Structures are given as structure tokens and as C-alpha cells.
Amino acid sequence: MEHGPARRPALPTVSLAAVGAAAVSLAVVAVPWLRMSFEAPGLRVALETGGSLLAVTTVALLVRQCGLRSRADHLWLTLGLVVLAVTSLGVAGLIVAGEWSRDEARYAMGGNLAGTVLLAIAAFAPTGRLRVRARTILLPGALIAAAVFAATALFAGAAPGAGRVPIQVLIAATLVVAALGLNRRANRRNEPLLRWIAVAVVLGGFAKLDYALFPPIGAQNVHLGDVLRILAWAALFVGVLGELRARLRARSEAAVALERRRLARELHDGVAQELAFIRRRAGRLGESADGLEILGAADRALEDSRRAIEALVPPAQEPLDVALERLAARLATECGLEVQVNARAADVSAEVRAELVRIISEATRNAAHHGGARHVRVDVTGTPLAVRIIDDGSGFRDGANSGLGVAGYGLIAMRERAELVGGQFSLESVRGAGTLVQVVLP
Known part of the structure; x- marks a missing residue:
């Protein structure tokens, strides 16, 4: 009742x-x-x-x-x-x-x-x-x-x-x-x-x-x-x-949803990861006909696997760890870098999950496009919930910075999204040593 x-x-x-x-x-x-x-x-x-x-x-x-x-x-x-x-x-x-x-x-x-x-x-x-x-x-x-x-x-x-x-x-x-x-x-x-x-x-x-x-x-x-x-x-x-x-x-219905999530995880951790690896390796073949053909086939297969995963678990219903794993696979393909997710926290509301996904997406794209990063690690832990996005890029300034004085629109948008769900946003970047973006929720 x-x-x-x-x-x-x-x-x-x-x-x-x-x-x-x-x-x-x-x-x-x-x-x-x-x-x-x-x-x-x-x-x-x-x-x-x-x-x-x-x-x-x-x-x-x-x-x-x-x-x-x-x-x-x-x-x-x-x-x-x-x-x-x-x-x-x-x-x-x-x-x-x-x-x-x-x-x-x-x-x-x-x-x-x-x-x-x-x-x-x-x-x-x-x-x-x-x-x-x-x-x-x-x-x-x-x-x-x-x-x-x-x-x-x-x-x-x-x-x-x-x-x-x-x-x-x-x-x-x-x-x-x-x-x-x-x-x-x-x-x-x-x-x-x-x-x-x-x-x-x-x-x-x-x-x-x-x-x-x-x-x-x-x-x-x-x-x-x-x-x-x-x-x-x-x-x-x-x-x-x-x-x-x-x-x-x-x-x-809960039992069916649980089984669908299990199948989605198996598909993501198995087939999707292998396809992402093939796609990255195919990109090294350059502009040759074979390379372009393999790259196109890998892209189509990755898209099919994403559609299958989304059909099994609609994004609005999936738990936080599944949403982040799906996001990591997509960002790895889009940005051409490795994205590792370590999620050990309780699930959150749909609103908080959506904002965290956007913050992680923006931080990862910044790391790839502006910092030249090859590896990004996303850690989600604890109560209160803490999200840390760490990259191995070039960084953009010396010393630590809270993010309050950064003029870049993407960083401002990330801070506003964190505050929208009651979180605190901070950023640390050291030139040549990468960047740390952190969001802490109450």
C-alpha cells in the first residue's frame, strides 16, 4: 500500500x-x-x-x-x-x-x-x-x-x-x-x-x-x-x-526490467566494447580503402549495439552506473579517447542523473578537444555523492582553481548545472598534469 x-x-x-x-x-x-x-x-x-x-x-x-x-x-x-x-x-x-x-x-x-x-x-x-x-x-x-x-x-x-x-x-x-x-x-x-x-x-x-x-x-x-x-x-x-x-x-515488471538491464550490461561490456576497440584501431589505418570500409562497418555496428541497449533499457529508467557506462562508450567513440567509469554509489533521481551526464560529457569533450587527453577516468562514490572527472591532458593553467573565475562558457555551464541540483562544482588544472573536475551533491 x-x-x-x-x-x-x-x-x-x-x-x-x-x-x-x-x-x-x-x-x-x-x-x-x-x-x-x-x-x-x-x-x-x-x-x-x-x-x-x-x-x-x-x-x-x-x-x-x-x-x-x-x-x-x-x-x-x-x-x-x-x-x-x-x-x-x-x-x-x-x-x-x-x-x-x-x-x-x-x-x-x-x-x-x-x-x-x-x-x-x-x-x-x-x-x-x-x-x-x-x-x-x-x-x-x-x-x-x-x-x-x-x-x-x-x-x-x-x-x-x-x-x-x-x-x-x-x-x-x-x-x-x-x-x-x-x-x-x-x-x-x-x-x-x-x-x-x-x-x-x-x-x-x-x-x-x-x-x-x-x-x-x-x-x-x-x-x-x-x-x-x-x-x-x-x-x-x-x-x-x-x-x-x-x-x-x-x-x-521489476523482474523484467532487472533482466533487461542485465542483458544491456552484457551487451555493453562485451560486444560494444569490442566494437569500440575495432573502431579505434581502424582509425589508425588512415585513408586507405580498407581502413575506411572497416571504420564504416564498425560505426554501423556500434550504432546498432547502442540502439539495442537503448531498446532494452530506456535512458530515463536506467540506473546511474548503466547511464554512465553508456555515456562512456559514446564519448570514447566520438572523442577518440579511452573513458573509464568507476561507479560505486546509490542511484539518484532522473533529474540529477541527467545533469551529471551533461557535466561529464562537457568535461570529457573539453579534455579531448582542448587538452589533448587520451584517457579520462570518471569516479562516482560515496554519500554525499561525489563525481570526479580526471584526465591526462595538457591542462590549461598553473595551480588550483575553484572554477569561479573561469571565463569559458562550458565550465560556467557545468557549474550552473551542478548548482541546479544542489551540488558544488570545483575544478583543478595544472599545466602539463591534466585536469580534475569535481561535483559534490548533498
Whole structure:
């Protein structure tokens, strides 16, 4: 349930679910015969069993998807849904066994209110990566659920009948608060699963409202609230299943991308390097017909290998080390010198990668065209990230220079590019001893 690309569910949104459930509730208020529950023991057992299976399956998928070491809001959310699922399973078991009574209903109310309170906490809990043990949140959550359950059961036991209506209203109000918080977070973070959970919470809230307005007559009767409650679990199941499919798809795409990068590296380190060597040696044959023919063939083969590498790994998606290796091969061909890359640093953003590629390109071309360099080494190391471009050219002035007073446009452009991504640019050049260009990023 991590933050990622915007993916919106194609089916009901929170607003649509709220409007639909509200319309049904208003219809029940306006049309008296809709308020009546009807006796259907078989259907009631089927609804309770189906709802319980949906609840247990959904919670199991959610735990598998989010885990217990991801985010604080995930833990509160999972704990709340576990409490609601256990409550639903217990109610279903009592109804199927024929042991359900109005006295047992107070325990169901306690479990439902405890679960909804945890959902409301989850809607406003921190979303950052969990930095403490899961039990640091699970233990207080369990204590809160136990306290709410006990208080609700005692109150409902002391106020049977109509006295229990405020509890149903409180559950509905808590679900509304949870739905608002979850929907706001889902829209802000583009998390489709949270949006589906908000849909389920809305449906559950209206189910509790219907229970409060028109309490069920008996355990064997089917009530509108029962249908809305099952729909709530179904919406949650669809959301969790969609999130699971998206995660599996993302893992599959990541595996494919990893294999494509491996093939691109093999192609670059093998065929492309050999072709670059042939091209450099062919350049020494001069203007002879054979030399020109070999040179042309090598150029065409190098271009084909570059296209193959780019087809395997688009430049915008490739990691920094791959981008620099590709750049080194191209610069070696264009400038007629050897470019060595040593990259031992974590990957960077696409913006930083693009600016570093331009800086290295400019420094290498300067070394070849103005310094007569035959060898350039690019070192990328450490945290903070440090990029060093060292050449064996003739240099252009004595002593060290920070680059701040250099008039050359290329050097000014390199410094500006480094500063654009928050880096520091420096340059050292000694006549006859080459040049060092360095960029340090925070």
C-alpha cells in the first residue's frame, strides 16, 4: 500500500457509495414497507457465512499485502479490520448454531465499536515508515479495543432495547469520521486500497444507521443493514484483491526490467566494447580503402549495439552506473579517447542523473578537444555523492582553481548545472598534469 503512481479504481468511488447508500436509507424512511425485515433463516445463515468468509479472507490478504512492519496507519487499519472480522465471524457462528439472542447483541456492538474506533485512528495515524517495533502499536491498540469493547458491552447490557440505539448511532458516526479521513488520505497519496476501504466504511456506516433507525426483529430475520454490511466486506475484498494484483504486476515488471538491464550490461561490456576497440584501431589505418570500409562497418555496428541497449533499457529508467557506462562508450567513440567509469554509489533521481551526464560529457569533450587527453577516468562514490572527472591532458593553467573565475562558457555551464541540483562544482588544472573536475551533491 505504498505510495506510487496514480491508480484509481474503475468501479465505485467513495462519493458514489455514499450517495447510493444514502438513497437506499432515505427510501427505507419514506416507504414504510421497506423498513420491515423478513424471516429467512437460510438466507440469514448464507449472508452471515458469506460475510464472515469475506471478512477473514480480506484481512488475511491485507496482512499479506501490508505486513506488520510497514507503516503505523497500516497497523491500526489491520488491527481494526481484524477486530471487525472476528466480531462478524462470532456473530455468524452464534446464528448458525442457533444460539444468537438479543443479549449476545451487546457483545457484537462492543466488537463493532472497538473495530471502528481503530479504523478512525488509522485514518489519521502517521504514514511514515515504521521506526519502532510493531508491538509498540499493536499492544496499545489491543488495549484500546478491549476497553471500548468492555464499556460498550456493559452499557448495552444495562440499557436493552431502544437504549442501544445510541450505540449504533455512535458506531455510524465513528465510521463516517474514519471514511472522511481515509478518503482524504487516499486522494492525497493516490492509494486505491484506502479509497476502497473508505467505500467499505461508508457502506458499513449506513448499515449501522439502518440498524439504529429500524432494529432487526429477530436473529432469523434479514434486514437491510445486513445487506449493506455484506456489500461493505465485498467492496473491501475487491480493493485488497486489486492491490494484490497491482503489487504482483509491479514485481513482475521489476523482474523484467532487472533482466533487461542485465542483458544491456552484457551487451555493453562485451560486444560494444569490442566494437569500440575495432573502431579505434581502424582509425589508425588512415585513408586507405580498407581502413575506411572497416571504420564504416564498425560505426554501423556500434550504432546498432547502442540502439539495442537503448531498446532494452530506456535512458530515463536506467540506473546511474548503466547511464554512465553508456555515456562512456559514446564519448570514447566520438572523442577518440579511452573513458573509464568507476561507479560505486546509490542511484539518484532522473533529474540529477541527467545533469551529471551533461557535466561529464562537457568535461570529457573539453579534455579531448582542448587538452589533448587520451584517457579520462570518471569516479562516482560515496554519500554525499561525489563525481570526479580526471584526465591526462595538457591542462590549461598553473595551480588550483575553484572554477569561479573561469571565463569559458562550458565550465560556467557545468557549474550552473551542478548548482541546479544542489551540488558544488570545483575544478583543478595544472599545466602539463591534466585536469580534475569535481561535483559534490548533498
